[in-house]
Amino acid sequence: MMILSGDPPKSRVLTLVLIVIILALAATPFLFPGAKALNVAAKICVFAALVASYDLLLGYTGSVSFAHTMFYGIGSYAIAIALYGMGPNWAAIATGIVAGLPLAALLALAIGLFSLRVAAIFFAMITLAVASAFQVLASQLSWLTGGEDGRSFQLPELLRPGTILISKSLFGFEVNGRILTYYLVFATSAVMILALLRVVNSPFGRVLQAIRENRFRAEALGFRTVFHLTYANCLAALVAAGAGILNALWLRYAGPDTSLSFSIMLDILLMVVIGGMGTIYGAIIGAAIFILAQNYLQSLMGVASKAASEAGLPLLPGLLHPDRWLLWLGLLFIASVYFFPTGVVGRLRNAGAKKAGGVSH
Amino acid sequence: MTDLLKLSGVHTHIGRYHILQGIDLSVAQGQTTMLLGRNGAGKTTTLRTIMGLWQASRGEISLAGERIESRTTPDIARLGVGYVPESMAVFSDLTVKENLVLAARDGPLDDSQLEWIFGFFPALRRFWLSRAGSLSGGQKQMLSIARAIIEPRKLLLIDEPTKGLAPAIVVALIECLKEIKRKGATILLVEQNFFAARELGDNVLVMDNGTIVHRGDMAALASDVPLQERLLGLSLETHQ
Numbered sequence: 188m189m190i191l192s193g194d195p196p197k198s199r200v201l202t203l204v205l206i207v208i209i210l211a212l213a214a215t216p217f218l219f220p221g222a223k224a225l226n227v228a229a230k231i232c233v234f235a236a237l238v239a240s241y242d243l244l245l246g247y248t249g250s251v252s253f254a255h256t257m258f259y260g261i262g263s264y265a266i267a268i269a270l271y272g273m274g275p276n277w278a279a280i281a282t283g284i285v286a287g288l289p290l291a292a293l294l295a296l297a298i299g300l301f302s303l304r305v306a307a308i309f310f311a312m313i314t315l316a317v318a319s320a321f322q323v324l325a326s327q328l329s330w331l332t333g334g335e336d337g338r339s340f341q342l343p344e345l346l347r348p349g350t351i352l353i354s355k356s357l358f359g360f361e362v363n364g365r366i367l368t369y370y371l372v373f374a375t376s377a378v379m380i381l382a383l384l385r386v387v388n389s390p391f392g393r394v395l396q397a398i399r400e401n402r403f404r405a406e407a408l409g410f411r412t413v414f415h416l417t418y419a420n421c422l423a424a425l426v427a428a429g430a431g432i433l434n435a436l437w438l439r440y441a442g443p444d445t446s447l448s449f450s451i452m453l454d455i456l457l458m459v460v461i462g463g464m465g466t467i468y469g470a471i472i473g474a475a476i477f478i479l480a481q482n483y484l485q486s487l488m489g490v491a492s493k494a495a496s497e498a499g500l501p502l503l504p505g506l507l508h509p510d511r512w513l514l515w516l517g518l519l520f521i522a523s524v525y526f527f528p529t530g531v532v533g534r535l536r537n538a539g540a541k542k543a544g545g546v547s548h
Numbered sequence: 549m550t551d552l553l554k555l556s557g558v559h560t561h562i563g564r565y566h567i568l569q570g571i572d573l574s575v576a577q578g579q580t581t582m583l584l585g586r587n588g589a590g591k592t593t594t595l596r597t598i599m600g601l602w603q604a605s606r607g608e609i610s611l612a613g614e615r616i617e618s619r620t621t622p623d624i625a626r627l628g629v630g631y632v633p634e635s636m637a638v639f640s641d642l643t644v645k646e647n648l649v650l651a652a653r654d655g656p657l658d659d660s661q662l663e664w665i666f667g668f669f670p671a672l673r674r675f676w677l678s679r680a681g682s683l684s685g686g687q688k689q690m691l692s693i694a695r696a697i698i699e700p701r702k703l704l705l706i707d708e709p710t711k712g713l714a715p716a717i718v719v720a721l722i723e724c725l726k727e728i729k730r731k732g733a734t735i736l737l738v739e740q741n742f743f744a745a746r747e748l749g750d751n752v753l754v755m756d757n758g759t760i761v762h763r764g765d766m767a768a769l770a771s772d773v774p775l776q777e778r779l780l781g782l783s784l785e786t787h788q
Contacts, residue, residue: 393646397639403601404637408695409625409653465641 190381192388196468198315198539205468208475210375216366221539227482229369229437231300231474233378233430239383239470240426245456246465247387248419250307253452254314257321258291258424260429260447264325264332265290270340271333278341287428295424297311318524321437342368346436372433379426384467390429395419396431398463424525425489461523463530472531485512499529549576552703552734553598555674558607558617560597567593569758570607574739575751580725582745582766585755587783589628592634594755595705598736599631600624612702618657626661628702632695634711640681644672644691647680651695658699668724686717693724703734706759710741715778722747746770754779 196202208231211218215228237259244250247442260499265287268279273279294317304314313479325332332338342364350364386392397405398412406412435441454477462473496504527534552575560568567590575581583591598609600621608611609708614703616624622748625631636671639647666673669690675683680691689709696704709725710718729735729748739745745752749766762769763777 390649393642393650396641397650400639400641401637403621404633405640406621407599407601407625407631407633408651409622410650411620413623491624 192381192385193227194388194467196532196536198535201468201472201535201539202433204535205471206452208424208471209377213268216362216369217360219512225369225480226437227367227478228433229372231478232373233434233437234455234474234478235471236379236433237427237430238455238462238474239380239467240423240430241455242459242462242464242467242470243387243419243423243426244468245459246467247392247395248416250303250420251311251312252304252423253296253449254313254318254321255423255427255455256447256449256451257318258295258427259431259434259439259451260321260325261291261294261445262287262433263435263441263446264338264431266432266435267333267338267340267427270342271338274305275341275343280343283423284432285436287432288425290518291424291428292421292451295421298415298422300413303413303416303420318449318452322443322449328445333442335443337440337445339440342436342439347373354447366434372437375429375433380467380470383422387467391415391418399465399526401418457520461520461527461530463527463532463536464532466532466536470530476523478532480516484516485509486521488512488515520542549579551575551736552577552612553592553736554608554610555598556608559605560593560599560602561605562602567602567758568597571755571758571760573753573760573763574687575608575669575734575736577734578732579750580737580748582739582749582752583736583738583755584745584752584780589755590634590650590758591755592707593758595631595633595707595736595738597628598624600707600747603693628700630696630699630701632692632709633706636685638680638683638688638691638694638695640679642680643677644680644683645676646696647691647695648672649685651698653699665698668720668727669694679706686713689713689717690724693721698730701733704728705736705740708740709737710739710744718744742770757761759770 196205207218212228215224219225219228225345237255241252241255244252244255261300266283269279269283269286274283298314298317302310325339326334328334341347344364346364346368348365349362351361352367353362353363355361361480387395392409394405394415397408397410398415402412430444433447438445458473458477459475461476486509488507488511492504492509495507523531529537555571555573558568558571559566569700571590583594585591591600597702600619600623602614604617604699605615608615611627612622614627614672616627619627636755639650642650648662652658671683671687672690672694680688683691693706693709696706706725709721713721713750725735725737725748735748739748745766751762752762752764752766752769754762754769756779762775762785
């Protein structure tokens with residue numbers, strides 16, 4: 188319970204789902220061999236942390252920010268530029284971390300102090316403007332960032348796929364540098380999510396929730412809300428930059444499409460909504476559902492379409508044609524928002540509370 | 549009797565509306581001052597202006613001799629002003645405990661103060677770990693007041709605490725406010741319920757159109773029906 192900061196999932200089904208996801212992620216290199224499965228699992232880990240950090244903003248303070256991918260991009264580019272410039276060594280990774288995290292925090296501080304005093308819509312607009320400017324800047328500074336092509340780089344020897352850490356003859360499976368990198372991503376994401384869980388369950392987290400409900404009321408109790416919101420913005424930016432670092436390390440690449448694009452921002456928003464806002468656990472569920480659907484829905488539809496065609500069913504083979512996967516993905520999200528307005532976690536927790544007679548009177 | 553709170557020539561504009569039009573009032577230390585008036589007279593705006601939630605466009609507001617009109621709301625709260633807004637202002641997603649811990653701000657809850665509050669509002673002990681949003685209207689109002697008194701405050705600004713509550717709850721609330729008063733609190737209380745106003749008020753201020761039109765003893769106003777009808781448009785007896 189300590190590790191969860193006294194905030195358990197509060198639903199048996201939710202606990203079970205979370206355990207299954209975490210165990211599956213932990214065992215992916217051995218349960219699901221192959222590059223695709225490992226890539227999907229790593230992306231789920233990175234996005235779970237990224238979405239959790241966005242949930243700290245949207246779910247716990249009610250602030251809508253469009254600059255989250257910018258912080259994610261800062262982390263990615265910091266590590267990429269350092270490893271590209273200094274060569275594949277640990278000092279370069281340390282330099283990327285030391286440069287990227289404070290830069291993200293300082294930028295979040297500046298944005299927060301300038302825009303969190305005013306109405307929420309201005310904060311959203313300012314973050315949108317800053318993020319757009321940063322995207323253009325990253326594209327224009329091609330001598331540093333590689334422009335539209337981005338930066339590819341090599342990792343230190345220990346993290347390379349060619350480095351065999353445990354040979355197959357020893358335990359029946361091989362552990363190489365790629366798997367070590369995966370576990371680095373997995374463990375760091377887990378630590379960041381647990382840290383966020385600690386933050387939202389601290390007295391500071393309660394103040395954030397009070398601000399979300401009614402900012403003036405919180406001020407009337409003596410809380411300097413701008414300070415609290417700015418601090419939350421900085422924490423969220425730090426974790427987003429951390430997720431960006433992990434993403435770059437995993438891909439061995441940082442570019443506009445993988446770390447700064449607005450489509451990533453939309454994905455984050457969808458994952459928060461699907462998982463459930465203001466829950467942190469929702470980030471894990473949202474990221475898992477979204478990324479699994481993004482990667483496997485097309486092939487699943489191919490199988491379903493073929494089966495329908497073989498069974499001689501009319502219309503269905505065409506409707507389920509793999510080329511229509513984006514349409515079905517969209518419908519799936521509309522349905523999930525319609526049927527789970529409080530997200531999967533909210534729905535499961537409410538069901539759990541009702542079952543336990545959780546409403547106090 | 550020294551004045552704890554003093555407003556001199558305070559004007560407040562909300563958008564293009566000129567709501568407070570030169571308020572002069574004082575609240576004596578250790579006394580309960582009732583702020584009465586018709587709907588729209590500017591009572592709530594007065595409390596919100598004192599609290600800094602609306603910025604005074606002109607005039608001076610001083611608390612214990614210190615000017616506060618240009619201070620921010622959190623600063624004013626930290627000077628020892630507790631504010632109980634109307635409409636049962638609790639944080640619905642937080643538990644009763646978390647609402648009170650928030651109000652205690654920088655330190656742990658004072659057990660003896662908590663026991664004292666539970667003495668008046670036993671429901672708060674019963675629903676200690678329940679979400680404030682699941683409480684009844686009366687219980688929310690109790691929590692709202694408990695939040696303002698969980699720590700010693702120099703001044704309490706309370707806006708219509710009995711509004712919309714069942715008579716039995718109103719009686720419990722009045723007893724609680726009386727006890728707070730006996731402990732030496734200074735209160736500026738907006739109230740429409742005559743029974744509550746008569747029971748609690750030492751002094752009275754009557755507002756109309758953003759100005760103070762009458763100041764005096766609550767007991768004197770309570771016994772002067774023609775004055776009540778002139779100031780408030782109806783007698784307080786019919787207004788409860």
